[in-house]
Amino acid sequence: MEIAAIKPSELRGILQYVPRFRDRTFVIALDGAVVEAGRLRALLTDVAVLRSLNIKVVIVHGAAAQIRRLAAAEGRTVSNADGSGPADEPTLELAVRAANQVAHEILSGLSAQGLRAAVPNALHARPIGIVKGVDYRRAGRVERADGALLHSLLDHQIIPVLPPLGFDGEGRVLRLNSDAVAVAVSRVLSAVKIVYVTPYDGLRAGQTLLRHIPAEELEKLLEADARLLLPEEARPKACCAVEACKAGVPRVHIINGLLEEALLAEVFSPEGIGTLICTADYEKIRPAARADAPAIYRLIRPAMGKEELMRRTRAEIERQIEDFFVMEADRRPIACVAFHPYPELRLGEVACLCVHPAHENQGVAGRLLRHVERLARECGFTRLIALSTQAYAYFEEKAGFREGRLTDLPEERKERYLRAARRSKILVKDL
Ligand SMILES: CC(C)(COP(=O)(O)OP(=O)(O)OC[C@H]1O[C@@H](n2cnc3c(N)ncnc32)[C@H](O)[C@@H]1OP(=O)(O)O)[C@@H](O)C(=O)NCCC(=O)NCCS
Structure with missing residues (x-):
């Protein structure tokens, strides 16, 4: 953010958020597509601003776009790219490579910002198993996020970077859905925000961009007719947002990470730029x-x-x-x-x-x-x-x-x- 471009009145507006968020935890969930679109550097600059304000940051990331790219380059098909469906062995192998690549890029970008970061083994998972007759193979769900490990990293000013992978009790790696990882991590850390950074503007009901919606209303909308919510790929995030709010995370944001300074514009302005899903006390x-x-x-x-x-x-x-x-x-x-x-x-x-x-x-x-x-x-x-x-x-x-x-x-x-x-x-x- 260029300091010269900030009016004193805007600065006052931004500063009012600072005491509220100091030492609180934000979980930033980066969609693999945003990384793929070359937006990582800019987003990590925004993360550096959050860190400079003493906001604790955990980065969770997806890898679907990278899995699709690797699969296309190698002429392979995947059973599911985004971690919400079955993961056969070849898909898991691609997911591990893709996730390592994204995590590496994030670590490298954070280093360039002078920020310390680490990829901890903090997600204990178990296989999803067989649901409605479908074997999910190596797809898993988070059984437990290791709060003690994450807290100790955060206390040492280290940003935990969490790929969408976890280990089960036998040490087998499982593919996880990053939206759900963000919820599990926010819960265990009592995070005050999840920010889903996506390649779209937020949730829409038809043509209307939902600027803010209480979690209870979003849940009703999902129950009444989830198809009304657009874009389609945002629906799992909408479900996760409702779950997170119910679990005590006060605010979940869905923003377009392709926009300039998206993260800061969402966090430090009353209107925000995307969709804010909140618990009842928000409004x-x-x-x-x-x-x-x-x-x-x-x-x-x-x-x-x-x-x-x-x-x-x-x-x-x-x-x-x-x-x-x-x-x-x-x-x-x-x-x-x-x-x-x-x-x-x-x-x-x-x-x-x-x-x-x-x-x-x-x-x-x-x-x-x-x-x-x-x-x-x-x-x-x-x-x-x-x-x-x-x-x-x-x-x-x-x-x-x-x-x-x-x-x-x-x-x-x-x-x-x-x-x-x-x-x-x-x-x-x-x-
Ligand atoms: C009029 C006003 C209060 C509406 O607020 P709002 O929070 O957007 O309204 P709601 O969300 O409850 O309702 C939106 C609906 O009202 C309709 N609507 C909004 N303004 C309208 C107007 N001036 N005439 C007719 N319908 C209008 C919208 O098209 C929308 O319709 P839909 O539900 O079919 O999509 C707001 O636009 C406003 O502040 N206007 C300026 C001040 C003003 O004129 N105040 C009223 C005088 S006391």
Whole structure:
């Protein structure tokens, strides 16, 4: 990263992550295809930045692309390349060569960065065996990752590099799936992140890139119809991400390692560049505090500029802060809404609903509206109103509001409405 290119405000943004991640462990799972595409040097430079911030790093890697390349060059066929299917003897032999080659490249690249690294024998495996009548031969699953060994390397500032291979109790080598290795290792090390570095942008539902999705929702999506998740090759990673979150890893990222500074852009920006799968605590709606006023102002400023939202000054937001709720992702406000109560009329006004563009179309506004609606019901209110110039269709089509009339507004609100002359549509929802 070029220091000259960083604005002081961006630097402040980056620095806020530093205390949180210091001495914590990240598991970086490198897809063999990213190494094959010549991106290793750049990614290891990003790893060096993480290390310089005292973040402990474990590198897990795959080798499917290299296995396919070796097989093609030697005119051989493989029973399965990515470690998720059966591994016959010739496939295992190719996998060992391919994995050694990738591990060697990683060690060499880390050396060039002045970083110490080692390939430990830390994965105890057992054969998958026969599943639904299919003999998986030399394909295995991780029985145990050696936490003590990995911890001792990390404590000595040594980066463990783990190929997708393990030994069983008899010393036989087995082919493992690197996505699953990342989960096993993260578990035993209580890692705070897995970053799957892949050759695609992240998970998509149809055309929409999922910027962040709670693990429970991803699990439901996988159960309902896994085919909706794209690209197809990302589905096993999606399953691993759900498993990792359930096992206590708070965040799993799927990013495109072909992009410049992908790793840093994902870790050190609130929007990230790929897909973030997280445990429930990642995203929460909470009442705004006075200290949130500047962040709310920054959030709504672009929408005010486009006349989507009524103009409010920072001071006005501060004065009304008790009515505001913010949705946080990774402890940074990504959306807000205000709920102005009129208890005598048993009515509440929804206002200033705004979602950061990086988080649009992921149901965030829907969740905020449901939150406000629940609150209104708890207060015994019977009606919600909203005013909107450009998002009235959203309220009508997505949130169950209907077009109302001027007489639906409380007297005092009516006066302000007429004075503002924005000609917003009046929207009503009976609870
Ligand atoms: C309008 C807004 C709040 C929607 O937030 P969001 O989190 O993206 O909304 P959701 O994810 O809950 O819903 C997305 C759906 O609403 C639709 N949608 C979004 N904005 C819309 C609009 N202005 N009109 C009609 N539909 C809209 C999307 O196309 C999407 O449809 P789909 O589910 O069929 O794909 C957001 O775009 C925003 O902050 N806009 C600027 C501020 C604003 O206008 N606020 C409302 C005035 S109070």
